[in-house]
Amino acid sequence: MNSPTSMGTRPPHLLDFQDWTPERLGAILDNADTMLQVLDRPVKKVPALQGLTVCNAFFENSTRTRTSFELAARRMSADVLTFAAGASSVSKGESLRDTLEVLTSYKVDAYIVRHHAAGAAHLVARYSGKPVINAGDGRRAHPTQALLDAYTIRQEYGSLEGKKIAILGDVRHSRVARSNAELLPKLGAQVVLCGPATLLPPGLAQMPGVTLTTNPKEAVRGAHAVMALRLQRERMSGGFLGSLQEYADTYQVNDTLLGEAESGAIVLHPGPMNRDLEISSDAADGPQSRILKQVENGQAIRMSVLYHLLVGRN
Numbered sequence: 001m002n003s004p005t006s007m008g009t010r011p012p013h014l015l016d017f018q019d020w021t022p023e024r025l026g027a028i029l030d031n032a033d034t035m036l037q038v039l040d041r042p043v044k045k046v047p048a049l050q051g052l053t054v055c056n057a058f059f060e061n062s063t064r065t066r067t068s069f070e071l072a073a074r075r076m077s078a079d080v081l082t083f084a085a086g087a088s089s090v091s092k093g094e095s096l097r098d099t100l101e102v103l104t105s106y107k108v109d110a111y112i113v114r115h116h117a118a119g120a121a122h123l124v125a126r127y128s129g130k131p132v133i134n135a136g137d138g139r140r141a142h143p144t145q146a147l148l149d150a151y152t153i154r155q156e157y158g159s160l161e162g163k164k165i166a167i168l169g170d171v172r173h174s175r176v177a178r179s180n181a182e183l184l185p186k187l188g189a190q191v192v193l194c195g196p197a198t199l200l201p202p203g204l205a206q207m208p209g210v211t212l213t214t215n216p217k218e219a220v221r222g223a224h225a226v227m228a229l230r231l232q233r234e235r236m237s238g239g240f241l242g243s244l245q246e247y248a249d250t251y252q253v254n255d256t257l258l259g260e261a262e263s264g265a266i267v268l269h270p271g272p273m274n275r276d277l278e279i280s281s282d283a284a285d286g287p288q289s290r291i292l293k294q295v296e297n298g299q300a301i302r303m304s305v306l307y308h309l310l311v312g313r314n
């Protein structure tokens with residue numbers, strides 16, 4: 001296993017990829033291989049985080065990220081404090097800062113934070129003084145999702161170098177698209193973001209290794225991986241789409257569109273899916289789909305991130 005202490009200055013948090021070098025990101029992917037081996041054993045547990053307490057602080061709903069972080073921390077023998085805002089005093093008006101002061105009293109060693117507001121994980125990092133992992137903040141970033149996406153692509157091709165990754169859909173509201181656009185080029189891939197002009201912020205074209213197009217065939221042509229993004233109707237106040245049918249007719253990831261991609265290109269979706277809207281059921285469940293593999297890899301990646309941020313720090 002790559003030791004996080006032997007690689008120079010380690011970023012204290014994983015909020016986005018700004019301070020993360022390709023070498024360090026590569027080490028997280030490499031260590032996920034070891035974590036997958038642990039998860040294949042009859043006893044799926046290692047003592048790496050024994051004695052540490054990890055707080056899973058979720059102020060917004062989640063299935064995959066919350067459960068996989070909880071399992072990842074437990075597999076590494078940490079104590080886990082799970083905080084779900086919906087069942088907490090946040091519903092009585094308690095602020096993020098006051099909530100955090102309560103949680104800090106329990107001597108938490110690291111926070112995993114999901115919040116509907118962009119920048120919330122940064123706030124927790126500033127107030128808590130403990131390592132913070134951003135589990136999705138507004139539309140800004142979702143770094144562990146991008147890491148598990150990168151890992152799933154690397155598992156298929158051995159490397160991200162020179163690979164074309166097409167990401168289609170509601171780019172405007174997607175933290176997954178932003179984190180992948182930040183991460184994948186650092187690992188050598190080119191990213192094409194595609195969607196209707198109303199859902200494709202032109203500023204993203206400034207990111208290194210990223211191009212934009214409204215033409216789905218152009219986006220997918222020659223791609224090694226094709227990712228469909230969820231249409232985030234709960235974040236749309238209207239006017240972005242003519243109709244859902246019109247969207248599906250043009251941008252749906254389905255077998256016809258996949259015919260433009262490299263032979264054997266893999267299909268990804270971060271979940272949750274709107275089946276037969278942004279992705280056809282045939283593509284989601286077909287032989288090229290790696291959607292459940294993404295979920296499986298999520299646990300290993302999150303174990304690797306926890307190890308990287310916490311081991312050797314205390």
Ligand code: CP
Pocket residue numbers: 061062063064065066136145270271272
């Ligand atoms: N991909 C993702 O973040 O899914 P959840 O919202 O279920 O965690």
